[in-house]
Amino acid sequence: MYWGESLIKDLKGKQKVSTGISPSGPIHLGNLREILTGDIIYKSLLMDGKESTFIYLADDMDPLRKVYPFLPESYTEHVGKPLRDIPAPDGKGSYSEFYLNPFMEALKSLDVKPEVIRTGELYRDGKFGEIINTVIEKKDEIRSILESISGRELEPQWFPYNARCSKCGRINSTTATDYGDGKVSYNCKCGNSGESDIYREEGKLPWRIEWPAKWKILNVTIEPFGKDHGTVGGSYDTGKEIAEKIFNYKAPLPLIYERILLKGKGAMHSSTGVNIPAQEILSFSPPEIIRYVMARVPATRHVEFDPALGFLSTMDEFERLLKMESEKKTSEDQHWILTLSKAGRAYDSVPDYRHLTTLVQIYNSEERIREILKNEGKEYSSEILRETIEMAKKWVQTYAPDSSKFSLKGEKDPVDLSVEERKLICSLYEKLEKLDQWVPEKIHECARESIGRFNLAPADGFRAIYRVLIGNDKGPRLGFFLSVIPREKITKRLGWVCGE
């Protein structure tokens, strides 16, 4: 049974799937797992005929933790302020929206369409007010829950609400001194003191309390989250207890998902953690493949993502599945996976990505590639073809291993050949010089004849030719390859090698 199905099959009644990421920087591949897992669960519920909604919480009330490496030093003054109150790095709008917007764009192309809720707006609109009041009234009970379950000792002056300083704007530097009438009095390290209205965005709950409060306010019934929250004594454990004991709300069904690791490219994630930004991935991968990577494996298993050769294998795999589907040979699980991998657009007839990675290195115009494919009897919708061509280009220049790349050698680049091989090149040179038509078939014909004349094994002959032209043992189909390059360029090269 498909993992998504088995997870939700026993659920009764209306469901609400919740996910959330704090928009504190560029959203990357790892974050994608959270939201895509949520989307997969949501869509699995629908496929199973259950009523469900799907929300994405942008935690823009979270404070800036520190000056991240990608931020200018001037952001030091903003550390501790809510993300929504900080100016964007480009000066336009808020910090949180700056990182949220491109992420939303990425989600759109991935066909993920949750209801987006900004936590800051929940505070602003007073949605948290009542529950904050409860939290403060029952702070001693909450304190003991946090201490006993997490095993962590809280400071004596601990208070379950962080007021935002009206002067310096920080929410991590105030100390509560009093509470009454929905107002928290505070002193700030900046010297200011004042009152914070719990029905406004003038402060926030600490994470471990805010999380269960969100469940209650938004009626969340199922939520995927990373194992950092899922560890024993972690925030899910304390959240569950707080939800059930204090808020009288049944904690959502948890789905603790494993992490995504990057493969290849050496120590790509040794120090900084995994971080291919979401946009970067979508620049070389069709959204269907990203979805496929997340959908095919149970969320509880880790995924090793290989953007290099492994990516092509994943493409192949997906294309095979699509083919099976068109022949109605998919198993039930495969049907689920395929359905959940689709990104809300027709992607039945896929341009062969692997093939494109080669074509893209030979031809530079999209029209040319379209023609070639047409000659091969394959036609695709122009939009998807254009996109995929761009992606293949990007993949070649950024992720392709050297063995998959090639470029024409210069006229006088040195090359190491045996005597026999050099004779072969001379022969080919003469034939190509005299060739009446510079077309693929004829060119290929010349190569075969030349190789035949010297009793070389075909593979050895071709290897010599490729070595001369691109410095590799293998290359794209010779006739097509040479036909798009001006003849003089080829003959000059061959002539020089022959004369050496």
Add this chain to the structure above:
RNA sequence: GGGCCCAUAGCUCAGCUAGGUAGAGCAUCUGGCUUUUAACCAGAGGGUCAGGGGUUCGAACCCCCUUGGGCCCGCCA
């Protein structure tokens, strides 16, 4: 120290939430093909399912232990 995930053919993995005599793709080998985009077609070899114990008529699949990898427990998923 605590927790989670993983360990199945040379490689990448499926199968493990319906327990019933081991699967796919790639690689290798053989044959074919007017020979090469990581070509294509047909076929073959290859695994005591990490190790040990238990439950069962029967376990890769359930339970326990061991070993080896990976990851998480200072709110970066």
